[in-house]
Amino acid sequence: MKSILSLLAVAALAWGPLATAADITVAVGRTDDSTNTYRLGMQWDFQRSWWESRVGRLSGYWDAGYTYWQGDKASSNHSLSLAPVLVYEFGHGGVRPFVELGIGVALFEDAQIEERKLGSSFQFEDRMGFGVRFGEHRVGVRAMHYSNAGLQSPNDGVESYSLYYRVAL
Numbered sequence: 315m316k317s318i319l320s321l322l323a324v325a326a327l328a329w330g331p332l333a334t335a336a337d338i339t340v341a342v343g344r345t346d347d348s349t350n351t352y353r354l355g356m357q358w359d360f361q362r363s364w365w366e367s368r369v370g371r372l373s374g375y376w377d378a379g380y381t382y383w384q385g386d387k388a389s390s391n392h393s394l395s396l397a398p399v400l401v402y403e404f405g406h407g408g409v410r411p412f413v414e415l416g417i418g419v420a421l422f423e424d425a426q427i428e429e430r431k432l433g434s435s436f437q438f439e440d441r442m443g444f445g446v447r448f449g450e451h452r453v454g455v456r457a458m459h460y461s462n463a464g465l466q467s468p469n470d471g472v473e474s475y476s477l478y479y480r481v482a483l
Contacts, residue, residue: 336483339379341456343476347428348386351474355379357399370404377416381474385428393460395420395439403447410447412454416440420460433466443478450482 341353356378363373377399383391397418403410420439425432437460445454456478461471 337375337480338483339377339478339480341476341478343456343458343474345383345427345472345474347430347472349428349472349474350384350386351381351476352384353379353381353476353478357480368406370402370406370410372400372402374398374400377418383427391427392423393420393437397439397441399441408448411444412447412452413442413444414454414456415442422460427472430470430472431468432460432472433462433469436465437461438463445478452478452480454478454480 335358337357337359339353339355339357341351341355343351343353345351357375360374360376363371365372375398377395377397379395381393381395383393385391395418397416399414399416399418401412401414403412405411416439418439418441420437422432422435422437425435440459440461441456443454443456445452454477456476458474458476459471460473462469
């Protein structure tokens, strides 16, 4: 299963037609159980915005990601995720602060991370974050929560807090 997830992640990120219209994100994070997370993702903007004003605008993007969960007590894990994310950017200048929220789905290789039992490989991915956009670059901080929403027992869930960098290709 580890090989399949790795191959799917590489294939998705190398897909030529999509890669030309996408941004790429790298993130490094940590859970409260001392598990390190390393995430590689691709984003496709919605290509539209709403509620544009002097203050800012609402827009969004699709995010597809591969995360490697490096455990320090137990074995490591891998996950693939897909989520629509809403973004509110403040201002219209060269430097624009933003906040983001999203809910998507994730598929984990194993239903356990360290001591946490997720109940199933299928998880919902909730996120919130903030950062700064300058030109084609974005730097931000993000909190992501994974849970199966009570569909399976146990449902311990896990959070990852990360710093990320996103750039347009």
